[in-house]
Amino acid sequence: AQSVTQLGSHVSVSEGALVLLRCNYSSSVPPYLFWYVQYPNQGLQLLLKYTSAATLVKGINGFEAEFKKSETSFHLTKPSAHMSDAAEYFCAVSDFSGANNLFFGTGTRLTVIP
Amino acid sequence: DADVTQTPRNRITKTGKRIMLECSQTKGHDRMYWYRQDPGLGLRLIYYSFDVKDINKGEISDGYSVSRQAQAKFSLSLESAIPNQTALYFCATCANTGELFFGEGSRLTVL
Numbered sequence: 001a002q003s004v005t006q007l008g009s010h011v012s013v014s015e016g017a018l019v020l021l022r023c024n025y026s027s028s029v030p031p032y033l034f035w036y037v038q039y040p041n042q043g044l045q046l047l048l049k050y051t052s053a054a055t056l057v058k059g060i061n062g063f064e065a066e067f068k069k070s071e072t073s074f075h076l077t078k079p080s081a082h083m084s085d086a087a088e089y090f091c092a093v094s095d096f097s098g099a100n101n102l103f104f105g106t107g108t109r110l111t112v113i114p
Numbered sequence: 115d116a117d118v119t120q121t122p123r124n125r126i127t128k129t130g131k132r133i134m135l136e137c138s139q140t141k142g143h144d145r146m147y148w149y150r151q152d153p154g155l156g157l158r159l160i161y162y163s164f165d166v167k168d169i170n171k172g173e174i175s176d177g178y179s180v181s182r183q184a185q186a187k188f189s190l191s192l193e194s195a196i197p198n199q200t201a202l203y204f205c206a207t208c209a210n211t212g213e214l215f216f217g218e219g220s221r222l223t224v225l
Contacts, residue, residue: 043217
C-alpha cells in the first residue's frame, strides 16, 4: 500500500528565505511522486512529479524536489520565498496499479511573512 | 473557460436531501475522479471511472454514488445527505502522464 506523510501542517517563512516542505512516502513498489499546490478558492495544480528518471526534479515557479530512496523522502524546496507562494501544498504518491490513484498527504499550509 | 468545470460551486442543504454535484471536462481524458477534501485530512478518493462503462469505488464511497453519462461528464450524488458529508468536493481528470487536472471545487454544507 502507498501513503505519504507531510511533516508540519503549517510552515511560515520570511520573504526571500528558503522554503522546505517535508514529505516522506511509503510504497511497496517503485513510487511515482507528486507535489501539488492549492491557492485559495482554487483546485489543485501540479508543481512537479518524479517518475523514476532524474532524482532531482524541477517544477514550476522555481520549486524543486529531490527523490531520496534511502530516506524515503521527496522534500519540496525553493531557494527564495515570494509572497505569491503562500498556499497549501500536497505531496502525493501513485500506486500505478492500473487504477492510477493518487494517495495524498494531509497538506502543508505555507505562510510567507513580508 | 476552465478545462474541468464543477457545478454548483457552493451548496447548502438539509439532512436527508438528495444532492448531485456535476463535473464536465474538455480535456478529452478517459479517467475521471471524485475527491473529498476535509481540513487536516488532505484529499480522499470517493469514486473513479476509466470510461463510461467502468466505475470503481475509492476509499470512502459509502453514502455516495456516481454516474458517468459520457466521456466528458461524471456526476456525484449523495442520496440522503448527512452533516458529516459537509466538505469541499473536487472532480479531476487524469492524463496519460499521470497528472491530475482539478476543477475548482464544490463546497457542500449539510445542515
